[in-house]
Amino acid sequence: MKPDAPRPIPVTWRRKDLLGIQELSAEEITLLLDTARQFKEVGARDVKKVPALRGRTLVNFFVEPSTRTRTSFELAAMRLSADVVNISASSSSLVKGETLKDTALVLQANNVDIIVIRHGSAGAAQFLAERLDSSIINAGDGAHEHPTQALLDLFTIREKRGKIAGLHVAIVGDILFSRVARSNIWGLLKLGARVTLVGPSTLVPRVFERMGVRVVRRIDEILEEVDVINLLRIQHERQRRAYFPGLGEYVSLFGLTKERAHRLRSDCLIMHPGPINRGVEIDSDVADDPKHSVILDQVTNGLAVRMAALYLCDSHRGDHDAIQTNRRATA
């Protein structure tokens, strides 16, 4: 089989940081997805490591616990040959009372090039980006944004369906507390998809309609019409008060049961950012059904998307303008 013809990427990336999807243009999102498609090719090779970020140092600074996102970033950095250090809240001086800014300045003083941060407060990544020269990648800030998750969701949809514009995507469940939902909504709308949010009024307040999406109260209303159904995890850890009566009632109104899955269109994609609460958001059999479920593709694609994000944000630091000026001067 002949490889695809090389496709030059016309848009250039001019950002030091990746903080959220809301601030990105459709072209920038597409550039990230195209770059990720190329890095996915690297993952298919026998030797999966390339020297693109050799000599760079990346810190995974996870103030909130995370296994899959942190691991994914760590693998992405290692496949790009960067050196990686992991810091969790419990092992950092934050527990001794050091402020976020001081911890970050210490990291920068150690000449760290890229900081991947997850934090419980919205805006934490931006706070650092405005104060540090290092590239800051937001790996989730409170209920605000989780850009790489949205990018891997967009990547998976585009890969499986060939496009995003014109598709109808349902996001089901805990929208209020979900940074995944916010980032997804921005990304899907920017790329021309229709978005319907599904959930109880406590978790999906009507105020979301201002973002340009539809809100419905029962999963049964949308099963037959959607191209993609993205099921969010019920975030027990963020729900200090009761936002719905109980898991049984949640399943009966919003759970994607086997019976409901039969009503989906044959080409409908089922997505879930993980970790899955089997039997709550989704029946175990449905999650494992290869006909609809792309949950594991999402994980694979997450690696490619994160390699792309690290590569692009680092490439910004290469000082291209200076080189172009230099070129003109010597020519």
Next chain:
Amino acid sequence: MEARPYDDASAGTDAGRVQVMDAAEIGRTLRRMADEILERNGAQGVKKLALVGIHTRGVEVARRLCDLIEQTAGMRPAFGVLDISMHRDDLRRRARLTSIQPTRLPVDLESRTVVLTDDVFFTGRTVRAALDALGEYGRAPSIQLAALVDRGHRELPIRPDYTGREVETSPDDRVRVEFTPEDGDADAVWLSRGDART
């Protein structure tokens, strides 16, 4: 220090370009290169041979050399493609992102004589990157280099074992190799003068 381009055949084409090789000459040249590869490695050596094309047009050079060697020796060498985009030493200095292409190599690299192929040999930096990339897949007992055009201006102590044609250029010139059917109706090598002196 000036950031000099790689042996980059994808550079744009100018109106004032001159043809330095036509289809017939490219055909004859590749024929001769295939014979030289056979002569040096022996007809018995074909089963140990792997021709590995460097993206983009080195791939087509390798494919054609495989065809020609098969015609003569009755046996086809192994064929591979190599992406070097992430191994370039100017990766962070390029204004544009390079595109990543597939890498597919014969599994038994450790027992192969590898002939790296490229369309245009220029600074040598592409080949250096290719040697790095190849080295990650195994230790080939021997690596040789074949290039359809050698345009001079080496920056590294690397030179081809098999050269199709030497073309005198200035550093700012562009050499573009076109292969049917991807690039047009007829195989050709074009030289366009750089705009530095205008």
